[in-house]
Amino acid sequence: NAGVTQTPKFRILKIGQSMTLQCAQDMNHNYMYWYRQDPGMGLKLIYYSVGAGITDKGEVPNGYNVSRSTTEDFPLRLELAAPSQTSVYFCASSYSRGRSQETQYFGPGTRLLVL
Amino acid sequence: QKEVEQNSGPLSVPEGAIASLNCTYSDRVSQSFFWYRQYSGKSPELIMSIYSNGDKEDGRFTAQLNKASQYVSLLIRDSQPSDSATYLCASSNQAGTALIFGKGTTLSVSS
Helix, strand or coil, X not given: CCCEEEXXXXXXXXXXXXXXXXXXXXXXXXXXXXXXXXXXCCEEEEEEEEECCEEEECCCCCXXXXXXXXXXXXXXXXXXXXXXXXXXXXXXXXXXECCECCCCEECCXXXXXXX | CCCEEECCCCEXXXXXXXXXXXXXXXXXXXXXXXXXXXXXXXXXXXXXXXXXXXXXXXXXXXXXXXXXXXXXXXEECCCCHHHCEEEEEEEECCCCCCEEECCXXXXXXXX
C-alpha cells in the first residue's frame, strides 16, 4: 500500500492564482482530512469528509474548497491565492465508526509559497 | 472553541532519562486521544492512542489518560537522541468526526 499520497511536494504561486492540491489514499478509509500547519503551530483543520459526496468545514475553511467524488481522492482547491495561505498542507485519512476517532494517517505534505 | 493545550518547550533531557510530555483538553466529551511525533520537515506519525482512563504502555512509551482532570500525558523512558522531535497531542471533537491538535511540544534529547 502507498498509504496517503500528495502532489505536488512544493509549489510557488503568485497572488491571485489558483491551484489544486491532490490527495489520494489506498487504504479504503472513509474519513479524509485537510490540514495546514504554519511554523511553530499545530495542525489546523481546513475541511474534512466522512465519505464520498460528503464534506464539511473545519476550523479554517475560508479561501479553500474541496470535493470528494470517490473514496480514494480528496482534492483541495485554492482560489485566488493570498500570502496568508503560505503554509504546509497535510492530507490525512482514517477509518472511523460511530463517535470514536481512529488513527489518522498523514501524507508527506505539500509546501506552498504564495508571493 | 474547544482546545488542546501543550507546553511548547523546548523540553531538554539527557540521553537515558525519562521525558514527560503533558497535554490538557477542554472538551469533556472527547473519547479518543492521540500522541503523534513529527520530525522537522516531515509529516506526523502516530506514537500512541488511548481511549480509557489509566496507563497504556508500548515499548518505551507510556500514555496516561485522566478524563476527570482532562489530562493526557506521554512518558518516554530511556530517551534517545532519535526521540528529538515535536510531539503533538490530539483529542477527538464532540461528534467524533475530527481531531483537535495542540501546538506541540519540542523535545530535545542530548547525548
